[in-house]
Amino acid sequence: DDEDDQFFELAKLATGLSEKELDQLKRPDYVTIAQYVHEMSTRPASFFLGEQQETAHDQPVQLLLPLDAAGRTLTELPLEMPALRATKVMKKLATNKQRAEFITAHCTGLMIPDLAGLTVPDWTELQERIDDFLNQPAAFFRNATSK
Structure with a gap:
């Protein structure tokens, strides 16, 4: 710690x-x-992959290194916006680490132990995207054709 x-x-x-x-x-x-x-360690995976910073929020996160989880090798992780119920459960957890792991697992569909296999840049990328899910209004997520 x-x-x-x-x-x-x-x-x-x-x-x-x-x-x-x-x-x-x-x-x-x-x-x-x-x-x-x-x-x-504070740069997101997209920095190392040379991707644009303005990634569409409905696109999967491209992983810097493949992740072995549930018997599969993943090169990207789809993200799902959390329901309000999940954020209520998250807020009841005792530590920031527990809250981050819970909501990350919820949004990615991974199990909490699988998260330990992520690189630091992949974790950072996920946290940036999930932070948007938790703190941005709906208008933030509209794509260019719906504006």
């Missing part, structure tokens, strides 16, 4: 360095790596 610990673990993954090797880095070098990891 500690943000420094999370960045340290991400830095290990991103660099391939061991914990001992990372601990031996000079602080400015580690800060540079942490900034790079932060930048790369």
